[in-house]
Amino acid sequence: MAPGKGLMLAFTRKGFYLSLALLAVFIVIGVLFWYGRIGANIPGYAMDAMYYIGIALSMAIIMSYAGYVSFGHVVFYGVGGWTLVYTFNRLASESGVLSFLHGHSYAILVVGTLLGMALAVLLAVTVGAAVLRLRGAFFAIATIGLDYVILYLESLYATGGSDYMYIGYERFLEKTYFLYLAGLILTVLIAYIIRVSKFGYGLAAIREDEDAAEVLGVNTYRYKVQAFAIAAAMAALWGSLSSWRTSGIFPDFFSLSKSVDMIVMNVIGGLGTFNGPIIGSLIYYVIIKATQLYAKDLAYIIVGAIVIIVVSVFPEGVAGLIKSKYRQLREYLI
Amino acid sequence: MAREILKVENITKRFGGLLALDHVSFYVNEGEILGLIGPNGAGKTTMFNVITGVYKPEEGRVYFKGRDITGMKPHSIARLGISRTHQIVKPFGDLTVLENTMIGALFGPRHDTITEDEAREIALSVLEFVGLRDKAEMPARLLNIQEKKRLELARALAQEPELLLLDEVLAGLNPSEVAKMIKLLRKVRDEKKITMIMIEHVMHAVMNLADRIVVLHFGRLIAQGTPEEVATNPEVVAAYLGDPEMALKFVKRLRR
Amino acid sequence: MAVELSSQLLVSNTLSGLVYGLMLGALASGLTLIWGVMKVVNLSHGYLVVTGMLTSVIFYKYILNVSPTLSPALAFVIGALVGIAFYYSSLHLIIGKAETMTLKIEMSSLMSTFGFGILILGIITFAVNRGWILSNEGLSGWTLSIHGKTYLEVAGTHLEYTKLLGAGLGVVLVLVTELFLRKTVWGLAIRAVAEDSRAVALTGYDPVKVKLLTTIISTIMALIAGALYAIYLSSGISVGLESQIAPLSFVIVVLGGLGSLIGTLIGGLIIGLTYNITLALTGHSEISLSVAFAILLIILIVRPKGLFGR
Ligand SMILES: Nc1ncnc2c1ncn2[C@@H]1O[C@H](COP(=O)(O)OP(=O)(O)O)[C@@H](O)[C@H]1O
Ligand SMILES: [Mg+2]
Numbered sequence: 001m002a003p004g005k006g007l008m009l010a011f012t013r014k015g016f017y018l019s020l021a022l023l024a025v026f027i028v029i030g031v032l033f034w035y036g037r038i039g040a041n042i043p044g045y046a047m048d049a050m051y052y053i054g055i056a057l058s059m060a061i062i063m064s065y066a067g068y069v070s071f072g073h074v075v076f077y078g079v080g081g082w083t084l085v086y087t088f089n090r091l092a093s094e095s096g097v098l099s100f101l102h103g104h105s106y107a108i109l110v111v112g113t114l115l116g117m118a119l120a121v122l123l124a125v126t127v128g129a130a131v132l133r134l135r136g137a138f139f140a141i142a143t144i145g146l147d148y149v150i151l152y153l154e155s156l157y158a159t160g161g162s163d164y165m166y167i168g169y170e171r172f173l174e175k176t177y178f179l180y181l182a183g184l185i186l187t188v189l190i191a192y193i194i195r196v197s198k199f200g201y202g203l204a205a206i207r208e209d210e211d212a213a214e215v216l217g218v219n220t221y222r223y224k225v226q227a228f229a230i231a232a233a234m235a236a237l238w239g240s241l242s243s244w245r246t247s248g249i250f251p252d253f254f255s256l257s258k259s260v261d262m263i264v265m266n267v268i269g270g271l272g273t274f275n276g277p278i279i280g281s282l283i284y285y286v287i288i289k290a291t292q293l294y295a296k297d298l299a300y301i302i303v304g305a306i307v308i309i310v311v312s313v314f315p316e317g318v319a320g321l322i323k324s325k326y327r328q329l330r331e332y333l334i
Numbered sequence: 335m336a337r338e339i340l341k342v343e344n345i346t347k348r349f350g351g352l353l354a355l356d357h358v359s360f361y362v363n364e365g366e367i368l369g370l371i372g373p374n375g376a377g378k379t380t381m382f383n384v385i386t387g388v389y390k391p392e393e394g395r396v397y398f399k400g401r402d403i404t405g406m407k408p409h410s411i412a413r414l415g416i417s418r419t420h421q422i423v424k425p426f427g428d429l430t431v432l433e434n435t436m437i438g439a440l441f442g443p444r445h446d447t448i449t450e451d452e453a454r455e456i457a458l459s460v461l462e463f464v465g466l467r468d469k470a471e472m473p474a475r476l477l478n479i480q481e482k483k484r485l486e487l488a489r490a491l492a493q494e495p496e497l498l499l500l501d502e503v504l505a506g507l508n509p510s511e512v513a514k515m516i517k518l519l520r521k522v523r524d525e526k527k528i529t530m531i532m533i534e535h536v537m538h539a540v541m542n543l544a545d546r547i548v549v550l551h552f553g554r555l556i557a558q559g560t561p562e563e564v565a566t567n568p569e570v571v572a573a574y575l576g577d578p579e580m581a582l583k584f585v586k587r588l589r590r
Numbered sequence: 591m592a593v594e595l596s597s598q599l600l601v602s603n604t605l606s607g608l609v610y611g612l613m614l615g616a617l618a619s620g621l622t623l624i625w626g627v628m629k630v631v632n633l634s635h636g637y638l639v640v641t642g643m644l645t646s647v648i649f650y651k652y653i654l655n656v657s658p659t660l661s662p663a664l665a666f667v668i669g670a671l672v673g674i675a676f677y678y679s680s681l682h683l684i685i686g687k688a689e690t691m692t693l694k695i696e697m698s699s700l701m702s703t704f705g706f707g708i709l710i711l712g713i714i715t716f717a718v719n720r721g722w723i724l725s726n727e728g729l730s731g732w733t734l735s736i737h738g739k740t741y742l743e744v745a746g747t748h749l750e751y752t753k754l755l756g757a758g759l760g761v762v763l764v765l766v767t768e769l770f771l772r773k774t775v776w777g778l779a780i781r782a783v784a785e786d787s788r789a790v791a792l793t794g795y796d797p798v799k800v801k802l803l804t805t806i807i808s809t810i811m812a813l814i815a816g817a818l819y820a821i822y823l824s825s826g827i828s829v830g831l832e833s834q835i836a837p838l839s840f841v842i843v844v845l846g847g848l849g850s851l852i853g854t855l856i857g858g859l860i861i862g863l864t865y866n867i868t869l870a871l872t873g874h875s876e877i878s879l880s881v882a883f884a885i886l887l888i889i890l891i892v893r894p895k896g897l898f899g900r
Contacts, residue, residue, distance in 0.1 A: 069700070069701070130887070130891050131890075131891070134891065136693045137631040137696055140700060141631065141840050141886070142886070142887055142891070144837055144840065145841070145883035146883075146887065148833075148837050149880045149883045149884060152877070152879050153876065153880055155876055156877065198441075198450065201433065201436065201437050201440055202437070204437075205426055205429075205437050205441075208425075208426035208428060209426055209427075211388070213426075215388065215409075215412060215420075216409075216417075216437060216438055216442075216493070217409045217412035217413050217445060218409055218437070218441050219407075219409045220409065260708070263701075263704075267701060297716050297720070298712065298716065300708050300711045300712030300716075301709055301712030301713060301716065302712070303705075303712070304705045304706065304707070304708030304709030304712050307705030307708060308705035308709065311684070312683040312698070313683065316428075
C-alpha cells in the first residue's frame with residue numbers, strides 16, 4: 001500500500017472510531033489521575049483493560065488476521081518481561097555492559113523493552129519460521145510444544161536463582177499509566193495499519209485459503225513470518241510493560257494460560273476483524289473481574305462455557321454477530 | 335507469426351506410483367485460446383498446478399514468454415502474469431466479493447506499485463464485467479455456485495494477467511448459466527485480449543471457443559490441433575469424444 | 591566400578607522406561623482415535639485423563655471404598671456419560687453435519703474441545719476449592735503385593751506391581767479397542783468415517799451416531815487410562831498432571847501416526863524410554879520433557895504425518 005494520503009485517511013474511517021473513543025477515555029482517566037483528581041482504583045482498572053487489549057491485539061495479528069492459532073504466543077510475552085528484568089539486574093548493573101545506564105530507570109526501561117522486542121523477533125523468525133511451515137492444528141500443537149520447551153527450560157534456569165525476579169527501582173504509578181497508554185497507542189496503530197493495508201489483505205487471504213492466496217500472488221510464507229514477528233514484538237512489549245508494573249516477573253510469565261487468555265479474547269471478539277479482539281478483551285476483562293469478585297470458584301467453568309458457546313453457536317464472535325445483525329454498524333466494526 | 339507465450343516441455347509428474355503427466359509438451363500462442371481436454375483423471379488440473387508452480391514436475395520445463403519458470407513459487411509465477419481459476423472454487427469465504435477481487439488486483443503483476451484505491455477501482459470494474467457488481471459487499475461464502483465461479487474469474491481477471499488458466503469454469507452450471515458464462519469468456523477474449531488455456535468438459539463450448547485443442551489421456555498427450563482435427567482424430571474419439579459426427583455438427587452450426 | 595554403576599542405572603531406567611512408555615501409550619490412545627477418525631484435535635484429552643484418575647480416587651477413598659483395580663469398570667461408565675456430554679456440548683454443532691473436515695471446522699473443533707477442557711478444569715478446581723477432594727490425591731493405604739513383595743525384580747531393577755498392573759492393563763485396553771475396531775460392524779463404520787464421512791452413509795449407518803460413538807469410545811479410553819494411571823502412580827494425583835499428560839499424548843500420537851492405536855504404544859515406548867534415559871543422564875525432568883517436545887517439533891516439521899502415519 002502506498003503510504004501517505006491513503007494511510008492518513010484510513011484513520012478517519014469509521015472502523016477506527018471505537019479505538020479513538022477508547023483512547024480518549026484512557027487519556028481522560030490518565031489526566032485526571034496525573035492531577036490527583038481520582039484515586040488509583042480506576043486507573044488500575046484502566047491499565048488492566050489496556051493490558052488485555054494489548055495482548056489480545058498482539059495475538060490478533062497472527063491468529064485473527066492470519067488464522068494461525070498460536071499457543072506459544074506467551075513465550076514472546078515472557079521474553080519481553082524477562083529481558084527487561086535481565087537488563088535492569090545484569091546489563092545495566094554497575095558492572096554490566098550497559099553500566100552507563102545504571103540509575104537511569106526510564107532509560108533502562110526503554111532499552112530493555114527494545115532489547116526484549118528484538119529478542120522476540122529473533123526467536124519468531126528462527127523457531128517460528130520452522131513452525132510456520134505447519135498448518136492448522138499441527139501448528140497449534142507445535143506451538144504448545146514450543147511453549148513447554150521454553151517453560152521447562154526457564155523453570156530450570158529460575159530454580160537456580162529465585163523464581164521471582166525483582167526490579168528494584170522506584171516506580172510511579174502515574175508514569176506507568178502513561179507508559180501503558182503509549183504502549184496501547186502503538187499497539188492499536190500497528191494493528192490497525194496492518195488490518196487496512198495490503199499486508200492485512202494478504203493475511204486475510206491466508207486465513208481464508210492459504211493455497212488460493214499463494215496462487216493469487218501472496219508470498220504466503222514471508223507474510224506469515226512477518227506477521228509472527230510483529231505479533232511477537234508486540235507481545236514482548238506488553239511483557240516488558242507488565243513486568244515493569246508488577247516490578248518483576250513470576251514463573252507464570254511463560255505459562256500457557258496467558259496464551260489461553262489471548263486466544264479466548266480473540267475468539268469472543270470474532271476473528272478477522274480489527275475491532276473484534278478489542279471488544280473481546282473488554283468483555284473478557286469484565287468477565288474475569290466479575291468472577292474474581294463474585295464467583296472466584298467458577299472462573300474456569302465460566303470461561304470454558306463461554307468458549308464452547310461462542311465457538312459452536314456464534315463462531316463469528318461478538319463483532320461478527322453485531323455486524324450481521326445490524327448492517328448499519330458494519331463500517332464501524334471492520 | 336504469432337509469438338509463443340507459454341511452452342511446456344516434456345513435463346512428467348508422478349504421485350507415488352501414479353504417472354499423472356507423462357512427458358507432455360505443448361505451446362500456446364499469444365492471443366490464442368487453447369482447449370485442454372481429456373477424461374476425468376487425465377492430468378489436466380495437474381498440468382495447471384505444474385504451470386502455476388503448485389507442483390514441481392519430476393522432469394521437464396515450463397517457459398513463460400521465453401523465461402524458464404520451472405520450480406518457481408506460485409506467488410512469483412502469479413506476479414509474472416499467469417492467473418488461474420480453480421476447478422473446486424476457493425473463495426475467501428468471510429471476505430466480501432469486492433475484497434476477494436481486490437486481493438487479486440493487489441497481488442498481481444502490478445503488486446509493487448498499485449495502491450488500494452486503484453485496486454478497488456479495478457476490482458469494481460472487473461465485477462461489473464463479470465456481472466457481480468451488485469454483490470460486491472456480500473461475503474463470498476453466501477454466493478451460489480455460478481456466482482462463485484464468476485468470482486474465481488473476477489479475481490483472476492483483476493490481476494490483469496497475460497495468461498489465464500480456466501479450470502472447468504462451466505462444470506456444475508445449468509444450460510442457461512453455461513450460455514452466459516460462454517458469452518462472458520468471449521468478452522474476455524475480445525475485449526481484454528487475454529491468452530487463455532481452458533480445461534473444459536462441455537464440448538460444444540471448447541469446440542467453439544478454442545483455436546486449438548490439446549488432448550490428454552492418462553497423463554499422455556494423445557492429440558493436438560484445431561477443433562475439427564481433434565474431433566475427428568480416431569484415438570481421441572476412442573478415448574473420449576464418443577460421437578465425432580455430433581461434435582463436428584456442433585462446430586459447424588455454431589461457427590456459422 | 592563407576593561404569594558398572596552407570597550401566598546398572600541405564601538398565602533400570604530402560605526397564606522402567608519401557609513400563610512407563612506402555613502406560614503413556616495407553617494414555618494417548620483415546621486421543622489418537624478421535625483425532626485420527628474424526629480429525630478432532632481434542633485439547634481436552636489431558637483433562638479427560640485426569641477425570642479418570644480422580645474417578646478412581648473418589649470411588650476408592652470417598653464413596654465405595656472399592657479396590658482401585660475395579661476402577662476401570664467405573665471409569666467405563668463415567669466415561670460413557672462424560673463422552674455423551676462432551677459430544678453434545680462441544681462437538682455436535684460443529685462437526686455433526688460436516689461431511690468433510692475443512693481447516694475451519696478443524697480449528698473450531700480444536701477451540702471447542704479446548705473450552706471443554708477448561709470446563710473440566712473448572713469443575714475439578716471447584717471441587718478442590720470446596721474441599722470435596724484434595725488438590726494432591728493418592729490411593730493412600732492401597733498397595734499391591736504378591737508373596738509379600740510389592741515389586742518384581744528384573745535384572746536388579748525393582749518394577750513395582752502397581753506400575754506393571756497399570757501399564758499392563760493399559761496395553762490390554764489398547765488391544766481390546768483395536769479388536770473392537772477390526773472385528774465389529776461398528777468398528778468398521780468408525781474406520782469408514784476415518785476415510786470419508788459420506789462413505790458411512792453408504793454403509794447404512796448414521797454418520798452422527800458413528801461420530802457420537804467414536805467420541806464416547808475415545809472418552810472412555812481416556813478415563814480408563816486415567817484410572818490405570820492412578821494405579822500406576824498411587825500418589826501425587828492432581829489436575830496439574832494434565833500439563834504433562836496432554837502434551838506428551840500429542841507427541842506420542844504424532845509419533846505413532848494419527849489414528850493408529852498400535853502406533854501409540856510404539857510412540858509411547860519411544861517417549862517413555864527417551865524420557866527415562868535423559869532423566870538418568872541429566873537428572874532433570876524438565877530436560878526430559880523438553881527433549882520429548884523437541885522431538886515433537888522436529889517430527890511435525892520433517893514428517894507431519896508421523897513416523898508411522900500414512
Ligand atoms: N495431490 C495429489 N496426490 C495424489 N494424486 C493426485 C493428486 N492430484 C492429482 N492426483 C491424481 O492424478 C491424476 C490426475 O488428476 P487431475 O489432474 O486432477 O485430473 P483431471 O484431468 O481430471 O483434472 C488423478 O489420478 C488424480 O487422482
Ligand atoms: Mg481437474
